[in-house]
Amino acid sequence: MSHRETHVTTCVLDCPDGCALEVEVIDDRVASIGPAVEAGTSFICGKVANFHQRLYHEERVLHPLRRTGPKGSGHFEVISWQQALEEIAERLLAVRQEFGGEAILPYHYGGSNGLLTDDLLDDLFFARLGASRLAKTICAVPATEVAVGMYGKMPGVAFEDYARAQCIVVWGANPRGSNIHLVPFLREARGRGAFVASIDPRENFGPGEVDLHLPVLPGQDLPVALGMINRWRTQGVLDEAFLREHARGLDPLLERAAEWTLERAAAVAGVPWRDIAHIADRLAESSPAVVRCGWGLERNKNGAQAIAAVLAIPALLGKFGVRGGGYTLSNNGGTRFDRDAVTGPLEWSTRRLNMTQLGRQIDPDAEEPLDPPVKMLFVYNSNPLVSTPDQNAIERGLARDDLFTVVHEQVMTDTARWADLVLPATTFLEGTDLRVSYGDYVAGGIRPVIEPVGEARTNMQLFGALARQLGMIDTAFSWSDEELLRRAVGALRLAGAPAESTLAAGSRQDYDFAGATPVQLETVRPLTADGKIQLTPTQLGPAPYAWLEPAADFPLALVTPGSDRLINSTLGESNVDTLTVTLHPDDAARRGLASGSPVRVYNRQGEVHCQARVSDKVRPGVVAMPKGAWRRSSLNGATSTALCPDTTQVVGGAACFNDARVEVEELTA
Numbered sequence: 001m002s003h004r005e006t007h008v009t010t011c012v013l014d015c016p017d018g019c020a021l022e023v024e025v026i027d028d029r030v031a032s033i034g035p036a037v038e039a040g041t042s043f044i045c046g047k048v049a050n051f052h053q054r055l056y057h058e059e060r061v062l063h064p065l066r067r068t069g070p071k072g073s074g075h076f077e078v079i080s081w082q083q084a085l086e087e088i089a090e091r092l093l094a095v096r097q098e099f100g101g102e103a104i105l106p107y108h109y110g111g112s113n114g115l116l117t118d119d120l121l122d123d124l125f126f127a128r129l130g131a132s133r134l135a136k137t138i139c140a141v142p143a144t145e146v147a148v149g150m151y152g153k154m155p156g157v158a159f160e161d162y163a164r165a166q167c168i169v170v171w172g173a174n175p176r177g178s179n180i181h182l183v184p185f186l187r188e189a190r191g192r193g194a195f196v197a198s199i200d201p202r203e204n205f206g207p208g209e210v211d212l213h214l215p216v217l218p219g220q221d222l223p224v225a226l227g228m229i230n231r232w233r234t235q236g237v238l239d240e241a242f243l244r245e246h247a248r249g250l251d252p253l254l255e256r257a258a259e260w261t262l263e264r265a266a267a268v269a270g271v272p273w274r275d276i277a278h279i280a281d282r283l284a285e286s287s288p289a290v291v292r293c294g295w296g297l298e299r300n301k302n303g304a305q306a307i308a309a310v311l312a313i314p315a316l317l318g319k320f321g322v323r324g325g326g327y328t329l330s331n332n333g334g335t336r337f338d339r340d341a342v343t344g345p346l347e348w349s350t351r352r353l354n355m356t357q358l359g360r361q362i363d364p365d366a367e368e369p370l371d372p373p374v375k376m377l378f379v380y381n382s383n384p385l386v387s388t389p390d391q392n393a394i395e396r397g398l399a400r401d402d403l404f405t406v407v408h409e410q411v412m413t414d415t416a417r418w419a420d421l422v423l424p425a426t427t428f429l430e431g432t433d434l435r436v437s438y439g440d441y442v443a444g445g446i447r448p449v450i451e452p453v454g455e456a457r458t459n460m461q462l463f464g465a466l467a468r469q470l471g472m473i474d475t476a477f478s479w480s481d482e483e484l485l486r487r488a489v490g491a492l493r494l495a496g497a498p499a500e501s502t503l504a505a506g507s508r509q510d511y512d513f514a515g516a517t518p519v520q521l522e523t524v525r526p527l528t529a530d531g532k533i534q535l536t537p538t539q540l541g542p543a544p545y546a547w548l549e550p551a552a553d554f555p556l557a558l559v560t561p562g563s564d565r566l567i568n569s570t571l572g573e574s575n576v577d578t579l580t581v582t583l584h585p586d587d588a589a590r591r592g593l594a595s596g597s598p599v600r601v602y603n604r605q606g607e608v609h610c611q612a613r614v615s616d617k618v619r620p621g622v623v624a625m626p627k628g629a630w631r632r633s634s635l636n637g638a639t640s641t642a643l644c645p646d647t648t649q650v651v652g653g654a655a656c657f658n659d660a661r662v663e664v665e666e667l668t669a
């Protein structure tokens with residue numbers, strides 16, 4: 001007789017929606033995953049509905065593995081956890097002895113992790129070793145820095161309040177791929193007569209879902225926003241009374257905006273000026289009006305400046321103070337997590353290496369080699385070979401015989417394949433964590449719904465065991481995952497109040513602001529030092545709102561947006577589609593290409609062989625390749641990051657994926 005039970009848990013994958021999941025378990029195997037309707041989630045995405053395929057996938061890493069063949073060959077032998085721990089500890093000590101602690105580089109990112117499994121025990125462990133620190137720049141850094149500078153991470157408009165808005169501008173976001181729970185509210189608002197616009201190089205919405213799509217060229221959101229601001233300035237519709245009372249730094253923004261007539265902005269952005277004007281006018285005349293600012297517009301060298309200009313819009317027009325009016329970026333502004341209260345203050349002041357430039361840090365052919373060189377790379381929560389710019393340099397680095405690479409992973413990713421040691425990692429259905437959504441105002445304690453598959457261990461178990469192996473004496477390394485969760489919940493505040501202790505038992509907590517969703521500038525206020533909105537924050541550097549002309553060394557701008565098949569590179573083991581590059585029909589015709597044509601996409605940095613897909617969903621002059629696709633989906637084993645530069649922004653040293661410029665031609669035998 002089978003044993004059947006259901007569990008409610010919270011999704012931790014990198015998505016703004018903090019879905020409650022109902023997981024059906026039969027005989028300790030996950031049988032199905034669906035929405036936990038009573039916990040407030042009415043539907044979930046197909047990616048997570050099929051997540052159990054990852055649990056039992058043939059490429060699941062079940063045991064510690066040691067490389068037996070050449071690097072990258074994917075040949076491994078099973079070893080015990082104890083052997084793995086001893087070997088890693090020995091290597092860590094040897095590298096530290098010979099080259100110093102900074103020759104050890106932890107490489108990780110926490111998009112699909114909660115508060116326990118990234119930047120907690122792992123940081124304590126690597127700090128104790130004196131390892132290099134990692135600047136986590138791959139995503140969200142410009143947006144976060146700018147938002148903090150302008151508003152002090154003021155909580156944003158809740159998605160359900162979009163239904164009240166009269167004007168909604170979705171800028172650099174694709175809620176149909178990620179953040180799908182926003183879509184019904186957009187529909188509802190539109191049904192009530194709201195104007196909905198999308199600003200994005202790609203058309204992300206279906207017929208009748210938006211009133212106007214502005215297919216701005218990648219990297220040109222800043223001129224569009226400044227052009228709008230200039231129009232409002234000359235029309236005299238700026239809310240001067242509001243700005244006098246609540247904002248600082250207006251003049252530098254207006255001075256820069258004055259350089260941008262709508263015609264000039266339209267010319268560089270490759271869109272009709274009348275469409276920019278139309279969106280600007282609807283924003284100015286509507287209330288509530290809200291801007292959903294995504295992360296798409298930050299992925300280029302003008303990214304931070306563009307985000308700042310977009311976030312200034314509701315302040316300039318006085319759109320705050322009503323429910324459904326203002327902006328949304330990340331909604332984790334309502335949370336405070338005091339990491340030091342959990343593990344104690346960290347003393348860690350070694351060099352900081354920018355994760356976006358991993359390639360040049362480990363590449364044996366690098367023009368400026370690091371001193372000390374990276375001799376040990378410890379990868380977890382990350383798959384840099386397909387998610388970090390300059391794939392070819394990263395591969396050359398991973399191939400080095402003198403670089404020892406450890407990867408803690410759930411499945412045999414492209415990066416894990418190059419490792420010297422692969423360690424089996426739990427998924428969120430097998431481990432303990434604490435998730436605070438960055439979209440919905442909800443937190444969830446995560447408790448295992450099944451036993452770990454194979455010998456998988458959580459990050460905390462891994463770093464605790466390694467620390468003990470190395471004789472580290474911090475008590476935190478001896479805590480159970482449950483104990484760590486309990487302490488983390490105690491260090492968490494939600495909307496100013498302590499988190500409920502029941503989170504430690506795996507429950508969920510919706511939190512609110514003064515009994516409801518937040519109203520910006522009314523129930524939630526700028527959390528800047530003086531409580532004012534800083535329209536020209538110091539984070540923008542010495543030339544705020546200055547526009548840098550995008551590169552034009554190749555004729556087509558490459559964008560690498562997320563898809564509804566992958567979450568970053570997660571699920572690439574199952575959702576293997578043939579890699580495509582999507583071109584506009586005009587660009588395809590000019591090159592004699594049709595859908596299905598094998599093509600070579602190239603620039604000076606690399607080339608990707610894949611299949612053409614012809615669609616007017618991308619604008620002329622832009623081609624799109626999915627973010628995070630695994631190398632097996634490509635005809636030559638290279639994916640989009642082989643074409644993406646590892647250049648960085650002034651703000652936060654952030655990645656500039658969308659600065660890639662390429663050419664596409666038919667692939668001949």
Ligand code: SF4
Nearest residue numbers: 011015017019045048
């Ligand atoms: S990925 Fe997003 S939409 Fe899908 S289940 Fe998780 S939170 Fe919900």
